[in-house]
Amino acid sequence: MIALTNVPRAMRLAPVLLRLIAAAAWLAGGVAAAAEDPPAERSARLEAPHAVYFEVLGKGGVYGVGYDWAFADRLAVGGTASFVVIDDQRVVTLAPYVSAYPFAGRSSALLVQFGAEFVHVSVPSTVPGFSGTTSTGLGGQFSVGYEFRSRFLFRFLATGVFGRGGFRPWAGIGLGGAFR
Amino acid sequence: MTAGALRASVRSIALPAAAALALAAGACARHDHPGGDRFVPFAEIQGELQPELANDAPPAAPPSGTLRVVTYNVHYGADVAGLTAAFLDVPSLAAAGVVLLEEIDAHPGEGGTRAARLASALGMNHAFAPAWAYPDGGTHGLAVLSRWPITSAGVLDLPYFELGSASERRIALRVTLQIGDRELVVIAIHLDTRINVNDRLTQLSSAVQLADPACVFGGDFNTLPFVWAGRYLPLLPQDAVAPVDVAGAVDQYMVNQGFLAPTAHSGDTTNDSPPLPNFKIDSIYLRGYEATGSAVERSATVSDHFPLWVDVVWP
Numbered sequence: 001m002i003a004l005t006n007v008p009r010a011m012r013l014a015p016v017l018l019r020l021i022a023a024a025a026w027l028a029g030g031v032a033a034a035a036e037d038p039p040a041e042r043s044a045r046l047e048a049p050h051a052v053y054f055e056v057l058g059k060g061g062v063y064g065v066g067y068d069w070a071f072a073d074r075l076a077v078g079g080t081a082s083f084v085v086i087d088d089q090r091v092v093t094l095a096p097y098v099s100a101y102p103f104a105g106r107s108s109a110l111l112v113q114f115g116a117e118f119v120h121v122s123v124p125s126t127v128p129g130f131s132g133t134t135s136t137g138l139g140g141q142f143s144v145g146y147e148f149r150s151r152f153l154f155r156f157l158a159t160g161v162f163g164r165g166g167f168r169p170w171a172g173i174g175l176g177g178a179f180r
Numbered sequence: 181m182t183a184g185a186l187r188a189s190v191r192s193i194a195l196p197a198a199a200a201l202a203l204a205a206g207a208c209a210r211h212d213h214p215g216g217d218r219f220v221p222f223a224e225i226q227g228e229l230q231p232e233l234a235n236d237a238p239p240a241a242p243p244s245g246t247l248r249v250v251t252y253n254v255h256y257g258a259d260v261a262g263l264t265a266a267f268l269d270v271p272s273l274a275a276a277g278v279v280l281l282e283e284i285d286a287h288p289g290e291g292g293t294r295a296a297r298l299a300s301a302l303g304m305n306h307a308f309a310p311a312w313a314y315p316d317g318g319t320h321g322l323a324v325l326s327r328w329p330i331t332s333a334g335v336l337d338l339p340y341f342e343l344g345s346a347s348e349r350r351i352a353l354r355v356t357l358q359i360g361d362r363e364l365v366v367i368a369i370h371l372d373t374r375i376n377v378n379d380r381l382t383q384l385s386s387a388v389q390l391a392d393p394a395c396v397f398g399g400d401f402n403t404l405p406f407v408w409a410g411r412y413l414p415l416l417p418q419d420a421v422a423p424v425d426v427a428g429a430v431d432q433y434m435v436n437q438g439f440l441a442p443t444a445h446s447g448d449t450t451n452d453s454p455p456l457p458n459f460k461i462d463s464i465y466l467r468g469y470e471a472t473g474s475a476v477e478r479s480a481t482v483s484d485h486f487p488l489w490v491d492v493v494w495p
Contacts, residue, residue: 059417060417061407061409061415061417061418062409062413062415084409086376086407086408086409086410087376087378087379087408088376088378089376089377089407089424091407091415091418093417093418117417117420117421118421119417119418119421119422120422121407121418121422121424123376123377123378123424123429125378126378126382127378127381127382127385127433128385129381129385129433129436129437130377130378130381130429130432130433130436131432133377133424133425133428133429133432135422135423135424135425136422137421137422137423138421139420139421141417159417161416161417161420161421162420162421163420163421163422164421164422164423165405165419165420165421165422165423166419166420166457167420167455168416168417168419168420169416170416170417
């Protein structure tokens with residue numbers, strides 16, 4: 001039961017939730033339809049279902065390294081990891097995800113990803129009077145973008161990351177290789 | 181300048197080349213100038229950054245019980261009439277005895293510095309300390325307004341950080357007020373935006389180490405919760421999921437230096453509209469004094485910050 005004080009916020013969120021549900025239904029429908037209709041030409045995702053890549057920006061923040069596996073022509077699972085030290089601050093990011101390809105040719109595809117995002121930031125002190133601090137959180141991320149895959153992998157992704165700090169937009173490119 | 185920082189970040193995420201730039205800039209030294217070792221009296225500062233001190237207002241009676249101190253980043257202070265109206269019409273601001281102003285400009289041809297015009301309209305004394313100059317001869321800096329005479333004023337150069345773009349000299353302004361037969365020392369400060377926690381505390385500590393045993397210390401500490409990559413790029417994915425409590429780190433540091441942090445739980449002090457987020461980046465600390473209350477005044481919308489006030493117990 002929604003408390004009365006929360007009703008206005010719930011009402012504001014309702015259109016957003018409806019749009020997300022509609023988008024998910026559209027995506028599921030597209031993927032299911034694609035599964036029923038075998039492609040005339042075998043796709044690069046089936047020929048080289050394993051991919052390793054290096055991301056600049058992207059879900060990992062400054063950079064990330066990742067792996068994913070296309071277990072069907074239009075579906076994949078994977079993850080990106082990053083560890084970076086900036087001004088003594090250590091930032092660890094792990095982002096597992098599920099990928100779908102609602103529109104796909106042999107090598108080029110519209111790529112949609114969603115998953116979790118774990119972040120741990122450690123700030124050791126270099127200033128007397130400050131004992132350092134840490135921050136850890138678990139949130140979510142979704143991305144929409146373009147993928148080109150042959151033996152070579154290229155991705156551009158626009159990403160939204162959300163958690164206790166709010167929603168933040170981001171983007172990045174991924175470069176790597178794909179193999180059987 | 182939080183809106184500017186966010187807008188810059190949103191622009192930068194569309195340009196992967198920014199990453200290379202950010203990482204290159206990250207190779208900069210931790211600070212590029214250590215800053216000053218004393219508050220330089222106004223009388224010793226000449227030239228384009230010559231400060232201004234005016235005690236034109238008749239001294240008010242000493243406060244009975246509490247003295248209200250306000251800090252307000254006025255985002256250049258172009259709307260002096262709007263600021264005046266806010267301080268006259270909003271009861272929490274009209275009660276102010278001392279006002280710390282950050283990001284206040286002065287420009288030729290405006291009929292006086294903006295600090296002087298605001299002080300005159302409010303019937304207060306003022307000290308204005310420029311941190312840097314515009315090409316048109318204008319200046320940008322800090323000011324303190326007071327209902328009581330300002331008996332001394334000085335400027336401290338804070339450690340300088342080369343940020344790659346929009347780097348600027350940062351200062352702290354120290355004034356002594358004569359309130360009846362007692363003195364009150366007030367220090368106003370404005371820290372850099374795109375530096376990480378330890379650098380921020382390094383910049384802050386240079387002023388704290390010179391602060392008086394009993395003083396009011398406030399301003400814009402720019403405690404955005406970001407990890408800055410290369411002093412350009414706020415890591416927004418990390419901020420969404422695990423924001424760093426930079427404001428809490430500054431509070432912790434100040435408490436360890438003997439200050440009270442009465443505004444620690446004030447809530448956000450920036451005034452940006454959605455989808456831009458807001459943050460707590462302004463604070464007031466007290467050493468040698470007690471506080472009875474504090475709040476952010478959200479009805480004053482002249483700037484991209486809200487004013488923040490503290491009621492100081494006045495003996």
